Amino acid sequence: MNLQADVCIVGGGPAGTLLGHLLAKNGVSTIIIERSAGVNRQFRGEHINAETEAILKEHQLFKRIEDLGILKMKKVEYFSGKNMVKSISPGVHEDHVGIHVPQAHLLSAIIQESEGNNNFQLLFDTTVKELIQDEQGIYTGVKAIQNGEEITISSKVTIGADGRYSTVRKLAKIPTIEMTHGYDVLWAKIPAPKGWEPTTRMVLVNGHQLALFTQTGGFIQIGWNIAEGSFPSLRKGSLQPYLEPLIESFPELEVSVNEHLQSWNNFVCLKVQSSRCETWVEDGLILIGDAAHTMTPTGAIGINCGMKDAHILAPILTNVLTENNILSEHLKIFEMNRRNEIKSQQIMQIKQETSFSQKFVG
Numbered sequence: 001m002n003l004q005a006d007v008c009i010v011g012g013g014p015a016g017t018l019l020g021h022l023l024a025k026n027g028v029s030t031i032i033i034e035r036s037a038g039v040n041r042q043f044r045g046e047h048i049n050a051e052t053e054a055i056l057k058e059h060q061l062f063k064r065i066e067d068l069g070i071l072k073m074k075k076v077e078y079f080s081g082k083n084m085v086k087s088i089s090p091g092v093h094e095d096h097v098g099i100h101v102p103q104a105h106l107l108s109a110i111i112q113e114s115e116g117n118n119n120f121q122l123l124f125d126t127t128v129k130e131l132i133q134d135e136q137g138i139y140t141g142v143k144a145i146q147n148g149e150e151i152t153i154s155s156k157v158t159i160g161a162d163g164r165y166s167t168v169r170k171l172a173k174i175p176t177i178e179m180t181h182g183y184d185v186l187w188a189k190i191p192a193p194k195g196w197e198p199t200t201r202m203v204l205v206n207g208h209q210l211a212l213f214t215q216t217g218g219f220i221q222i223g224w225n226i227a228e229g230s231f232p233s234l235r236k237g238s239l240q241p242y243l244e245p246l247i248e249s250f251p252e253l254e255v256s257v258n259e260h261l262q263s264w265n266n267f268v269c270l271k272v273q274s275s276r277c278e279t280w281v282e283d284g285l286i287l288i289g290d291a292a293h294t295m296t297p298t299g300a301i302g303i304n305c306g307m308k309d310a311h312i313l314a315p316i317l318t319n320v321l322t323e324n325n326i327l328s329e330h331l332k333i334f335e336m337n338r339r340n341e342i343k344s345q346q347i348m349q350i351k352q353e354t355s356f357s358q359k360f361v362g
């Protein structure tokens with residue numbers, strides 16, 4: 001099968017899906033290819049901040065997401081052991097300090113808003129395998145596998161929005177600087193007890209650093225910082241040293257913890273790293289979101305950075321295509337617009353990680 005579009009986006013995560021929606025709205029024909037079968041993905045970031053909320057509102061997407069289900073956080077609280085030492089409430093004119101949006105709701109709402117626009121096409125179960133270049137080396141599309149069959153998509157610009165392990169980035173041989181941060185995060189999810197307030201809780205207890213995120217649907221997502229690379233050896237030992245500090249700080253979680261966290265199989269380990277590509281653009285090719293710059297979990301800003309990339313890139317790309325200037329010198333304006341902010345945010349993440357314990361001083 002041969003398909004054609006102005007833009008082919010590889011990866012239908014938050015960054016790729018929003019970009020596809022905005023381009024199609026601007027009259028740019030866009031095909032998104034996504035290797036998953038639908039919007040339910042492996043657990044990813046699901047807390048968005050005020051800036052992402054504003055972007056979604058500006059593009060009239062927020063209401064539909066809200067209708068599918070979100071949960072506004074009332075406070076961020078810091079606990080030293082059992083004691084709450086600090087509490088941050090929403091500022092004047094704000095009604096939350098972060099919002100939990102299940103990724104399936106975020107993606108479904110954007111896809112639903114794109115329905116009926118002939119410029120928007122999303123192909124699930126489709127995995128990129130190869131980038132196509134013309135004789136001058138300009139990227140002109142991709143080859144992908146869909147249900148075991150090879151398909152070719154010809155495009156004027158190809159976008160790599162395929163996440164932290166980006167195949168597009170590897171195929172284009174774009175070097176990336178990867179940094180580890182000395183820790184990984186173990187994630188687990190339990191039902192919240194009755195009366196549990198929708199609050200984000202950061203905890204320092206017996207030398208353990210934990211974060212508890214209240215979620216839509218009555219759940220709590222819990223993250224434990226563990227030493228980098230230590231999960232394989234931790235798994236060989238008992239779970240108890242990780243559950244006890246949690247129950248010590250929040251005795252009301254004991255029943256739910258004991259019922260739902262009975263084995264290491266209930267945990268997912270996130271390898272914490274950050275990265276920045278040396279270049280985000282080549283002739284006819286752009287990387288966005290985690291593919292261009294992976295963020296650490298600190299501050300939960302990964303989705304925000306990816307969606308802001310899409311928001312900034314959509315008008316730039318629409319102009320560039322109108323003027324048929326798809327060489328890297330014209331696409332570079334996007335990278336110049338975003339690179340410094342991303343770099344500052346990564347520096348801020350490192351500062352926050354090194355001063356984590358200071359937040360627990362009352």
Ligand SMILES: Cc1cc2nc3c(=O)[nH]c(=O)nc-3n(C[C@H](O)[C@H](O)[C@H](O)COP(=O)(O)OP(=O)(O)OC[C@H]3O[C@@H](n4cnc5c(N)ncnc54)[C@H](O)[C@@H]3O)c2cc1C
Nearest residue numbers: 011013014015035045046047128162163289290300302303
């Ligand atoms: C466990 C965890 C918790 C996190 N918590 C938060 C949080 O609370 N808040 C926050 O803002 N960020 C958080 N993040 C980070 C956030 O999830 C990412 O920054 C964000 O999802 C990046 O969006 P993206 O669209 O660039 O990439 P992704 O969300 O990674 O999307 C990439 C898409 O590309 C698809 N894909 C990959 N390879 C191919 C291929 N070869 N062909 C076709 N499709 C392909 C994938 O299936 C995926 O759908 C978290 C991340 C993880 C892993």
